Amino acid sequence: MNNLKKIKIQLNGKKRQIKMGYNLKDLLKLLKKNNNKVAIELNGVIVDKKKYNKIILKKNDKIEIVQFIGGG
Amino acid sequence: MKDDFIIAKKKFKSRLIVGTGKYKSFQQSAEAIKASGADMVTVAVRRVNITDKKEPTLMDYIDPKKIIYLPNTAGCFNSYDALRTLRLAREMGGWKFVKLEVLGNKKTLYPNMIETIKSTEVLVKEGFKVMVYCTDDPIITKKLEDVGASSIMPLAAPIGSGLGIQNKINIKIIKEQSKVPVIVDAGVGEASDATIAMELGCDGVLINSAIAEAKNPILMAEAMKFAVMAGRKSYLAGRMKKREFGNPSSPKKNII
Numbered sequence: 001m002n003n004l005k006k007i008k009i010q011l012n013g014k015k016r017q018i019k020m021g022y023n024l025k026d027l028l029k030l031l032k033k034n035n036n037k038v039a040i041e042l043n044g045v046i047v048d049k050k051k052y053n054k055i056i057l058k059k060n061d062k063i064e065i066v067q068f069i070g071g072g
Numbered sequence: 073m074k075d076d077f078i079i080a081k082k083k084f085k086s087r088l089i090v091g092t093g094k095y096k097s098f099q100q101s102a103e104a105i106k107a108s109g110a111d112m113v114t115v116a117v118r119r120v121n122i123t124d125k126k127e128p129t130l131m132d133y134i135d136p137k138k139i140i141y142l143p144n145t146a147g148c149f150n151s152y153d154a155l156r157t158l159r160l161a162r163e164m165g166g167w168k169f170v171k172l173e174v175l176g177n178k179k180t181l182y183p184n185m186i187e188t189i190k191s192t193e194v195l196v197k198e199g200f201k202v203m204v205y206c207t208d209d210p211i212i213t214k215k216l217e218d219v220g221a222s223s224i225m226p227l228a229a230p231i232g233s234g235l236g237i238q239n240k241i242n243i244k245i246i247k248e249q250s251k252v253p254v255i256v257d258a259g260v261g262e263a264s265d266a267t268i269a270m271e272l273g274c275d276g277v278l279i280n281s282a283i284a285e286a287k288n289p290i291l292m293a294e295a296m297k298f299a300v301m302a303g304r305k306s307y308l309a310g311r312m313k314k315r316e317f318g319n320p321s322s323p324k325k326n327i328i
Contacts, residue, residue: 032125032126033120046160046163066120066164067120067164068130068164070092070116071114071115071146072091072114072231072280
């Protein structure tokens with residue numbers, strides 16, 4: 001029964017189930033990531049930070065969350 | 073003597089730019105940056121770790137409000153990936169300064185200049201200040217300048233090789249013909265390499281591996297700071313003429 005309330009998404013190349021109705025802000029909260037330290041690409045399109053709480057995730061959405069790391 | 077270092081109308085304190093890769097820890101990376109005196113550091117863009125929620129981040133150790141982040145496109149082998157990476161970097165914090173690096177070969181890590189020029193054109197149109205990693209070819213660097221690069225960054229030698237400047241003549245020609253700052257990027261191995269780059273007239277040096285892979289990275293970071301400063305002053309001072317034979321430093325007259 002619980003499965004009905006969950007949807008499958010692809011997060012950073014890996015399949016994952018999340019609760020239905022989650023927006024991008026909820027997803028970041030779940031992952032304990034700070035809004036200001038990441039950037040998000042949804043189905044190949046970069047998402048404006050201001051819209052994180054307005055975009056509800058849909059089945060089979062492909063999400064990439066990136067951050068800065070050490071590099072030369 | 074007034075000697076400002078300006079890239080795309082922004083003034084920088086240090087002519088040394090350092091990378092943040094290959095360090096043992098973020099802590100060591102932060103200490104090395106401090107010792108180097110750099111006010112701009114290169115950073116890479118990668119996927120967040122979705123399994124480790126407590127993973128420390130670079131920003132916890134290096135404050136982007138105090139040190140300017142220069143997002144790079146390391147690991148990108150085509151224009152599409154490079155553009156995607158830098159657009160994501162911009163969304164992360166609104167940075168305009170970026171280091172474009174489109175690689176052409178996994179072994180040599182030599183840049184693919186065709187893809188690099190193409191990417192520079194697009195990024196400039198999108199408002200980025202593009203600092204471009206490139207080959208030490210004066211024709212190519214001129215082309216990069218023509219399409220709007222904010223800085224030309226020819227390699228001294230392949231990335232991470234530590235071989236030092238392989239083609240001093242080309243670096244000198246590139247510097248003399250360029251109107252934008254020329255920064256030697258990649259291939260510096262020790263402090264003297266950085267000094268030579270500056271003595272050739274370059275405006276700055278970008279170093280990662282030579283510091284991070286030194287036995288004592290903090291000490292090497294400091295060495296690089298002084299090496300760049302020494303090279304710059306030596307260049308500005310203007311070296312003496314070379315002679316084929318000896319020329320005494322003490323007067324020849326009134327010898328007892």
